[in-house]
Amino acid sequence: MNKIKNTEYILSVKGLKKSFPIYGRGVFFKKHIGDIHAINDVEFNIGYSETLGLVGESGSGKTTLGRCLLHLEKLTEGIISFKELDFTNINISQLNSLRKEMQIVFQDPYASLNPRMTCSQIIGEPLKVHNIVSTKEEYEIRIKELFDLVGLNHSMANRYPHEFSGGQRQRLGIARALALNPNFIVCDEPVSSLDVSIQAQIINLLIDLQSKLNISYLFISHDLAVVRQISHRVAVMYLGKLVEIGDSDQVYSNPLHPYTQALLSSIPIPDPIKEKKRKRIILKGEPPHPMDPPSGCVFRTRCPIADEECSRIIPPMVKHNDNHEVACLKVS
Amino acid sequence: MNTILNINNLSVDFDTEYGIFHAVDNVSFTVSKGQVVGIVGESGCGKTVTTLAIMRLLDTVVGASIQGEILFEGQDLLSLRKKQMHQIRGNEISMIFQEPMTSLNPILTIGRQITESLELHLKMSSKQAKERAAELLDLVGFSDPYQKLNDYPQQLSGGMRQRVMIAMAISCNPKLIIADEPTTSLDVTIQAQILDLIMDICDKSGAALMLITHNLGLIARYAEKVIVMYSGNIVEEGIANQIYYDSHHPYTLGLLKAVPRIDGDIKKQLITIEGMPPEQTDQLIGCSFEPRCVYSVEKCKISTPKLESIQKHHLASCWQSAELKG
Ligand SMILES: Nc1ncnc2c1ncn2[C@@H]1O[C@H](COP(=O)(O)OP(=O)(O)O)[C@@H](O)[C@H]1O
Ligand SMILES: Nc1ncnc2c1ncn2[C@@H]1O[C@H](COP(=O)(O)OP(=O)(O)O)[C@@H](O)[C@H]1O
Ligand code: SF4
Ligand SMILES: [Mg+2]
Ligand SMILES: [Mg+2]
Helix, strand or coil: CCECCCCCEEEEEEEEEEEEEEEECCCCCCEEEEEEEEEEEEEEEEECCCEEEEECCCCCCHHHHHHHHCCCCCCCEEEEEECCEECCCCCHHHHHHHHHHEEEECCCCCCCCCCCCCHHHHHHHHHHHCCCCCCHHHHHHHHHHHHHHCCCCHHHCCCCHHHCCHHHHHHHHHHHHHCCCCCEEEEECCCCCCCHHHHHHHHHHHHHHHHHHCCEEEEECCCHHHHHHHCCEEEEEECCEEEEEEEHHHHHHCCCCHHHHHHHHHCCCCCHHHHHHCCCCCCCCCCCCCCCCCCCCCCCCCCCCCCHHHHCCCCCCEEEECCEEECCCCCC | CCEEEEEEEEEEEEEECCEEEEEEEEEEEEEECCCEEEEECCCCCCHHHHHHHHCCCCCCCCCEEEEEEEEECCEEHHHCCHHHHHHHECCCEEEECCCHHHHCCCCCCHHHHHHHHHHHHCCCCHHHHHHHHHHHHHHCCCCCHHHHCCCCHHHCCHHHHHHHHHHHHHCCCCCEEEEECCCCCCCHHHHHHHHHHHHHHHHHHCCEEEEEECCHHHHHHHCCEEEEEECCEEEEEEEHHHHHHCCCCHHHHHHHHHCCCCCCCCCCCCCCCCCCCCCCCCCCCCCCCHHHCCCCCHHHHHCCCCCEEEECCEEECCCCHHHCCC
């Protein structure tokens, strides 16, 4: 691993690309017919104890990006450094120690929990795999601690996940992610399948855990209102590209990219008078396929202000101010 | 008469292995001609079951029993023969579901699925039906309607399929459209397109719309009248402004506070509704929201509140409603 100088960030990403090759049926062998450009030249940092929200429509590459950070996908190109260490090309033992520090919480807690294990076994498994505890007492104490942390009653320890509600399962998923004391957690749509009242409980829990345990989050969601609630900064993704990134209050109060503007104007506000008076931008059409993204700016086919230039030039990420960057040729 | 749908004391029970489950419990409400009624509530509160009862789609569900009256233009749908109901369904009342893929037939072309009901309900010739089908696809925003008639559902994106569903739903000029979470599985920019399309169609044709969703923002944008359901009951009903600015039910108030928003100040913590909705076999005495309610008093545990008038158009079922200010 190369040491690269960088003390402010727990995680830095530079020039990240991830493509999935697509094969058609050939006569004698699989024929490579193209690539899905799931992530295309993405760059960002995440600070210590910071939450970076990642928003974008389905298929924009959010999950793939999260998986790349956790080393669950091989990068096509680019550099990811974690705590100042470049871990783009690391070996198995380095990967194992990294796994302790980086965890993931999924959208569907049920699909990610082994139905044949009790809750304490589920939470305890990583402790055993990584030899975190040496005695049975230590193990029990840690399990109890984790239950308390996520607000689950310890009396449920010997129950199975199917006996739990959606919200409780998500707490369980979070407890499992916390077991090894990670510094960084990718939360991939963690509240998307939960009802409003339960969703609020889980969001509060995640915020609470961050301040108690100094964890950094990449918080992935297609729900911009949820992301606003939890994120210090937010990144907006479209067809594998970041189009805008900045402090939450700036991006939400002064969205610069036409896509961000349209996205925000599409989110209804639970306030009838305000909502009916709002000016909305309704985008035409649907996102193009990532196998064949448009030339120039990837958003130009749906952009209300695109002109000829936009089909020729790939807009670079440009600083609007110290805490707000945007990739659009028409924003000055 | 201005009322198109009048539901009186509708109850739906399911006989399950754990006992009788009251999915919808003595629900009454009306929909006026051309009105947009929003029904909101968390999953499992009985929204879909209510709509299935209206469409008589519970007839074949084993263990389901329905009581009450569902008057459509004064006629009780529950007392209609199968054949009569078939005439109404898809013709006078039509439905748009959450997941169009499961309600579209994968082995029939888009064109065939639309023309089928045109031929059946409106007795069109196959040529007329085809013309009309292309017209409908054009109306819902397809740029190449004649070509699309030959496509199969799986060749289309989620948003496109929902457009096809809408084309089918409006094909016979229904007087009432029931849209059950029509955009829940779609991305927000597509969601805005689809809902604007539905509203536009209802505006032009004068059809009434029941918009069912768990999204309080969507209800605020589109609904004139709002019905809030909890655990099989209507807990509050009123015109949109009454519900959003002057709610008299703790559950509605709780929901409005718990939902994160893209406007206004960010609260450090969201205000939550503690606990979870009641399970199947739970108690039937007292207020069903009592275990989670921050306003509850002794009476709430022993006596079930009824939906009572707060002011014109505004109803709430809560013993403490007089104490609540929105
Ligand atoms: N393993 C894979 N093989 C091929 N294509 C993939 C794979 N994983 C993701 N993709 C494609 O990459 C794109 C981005 O997907 P994803 O990261 O899941 O988006 P999001 O999470 O934003 O919805 C999509 O077009 C998806 O189909
Ligand atoms: N066929 C059935 N048998 C037993 N219970 C059912 C059946 N259909 C629905 N239910 C139950 O009825 C309740 C209301 O369901 P539903 O109307 O689908 O809720 P929602 O408000 O989410 O649409 C749920 O608890 C559901 O589990
Ligand atoms: S009746 Fe009582 S328990 Fe029920 S909502 Fe009102 S105050 Fe709360
Ligand atoms: Mg995803
Ligand atoms: Mg439903």
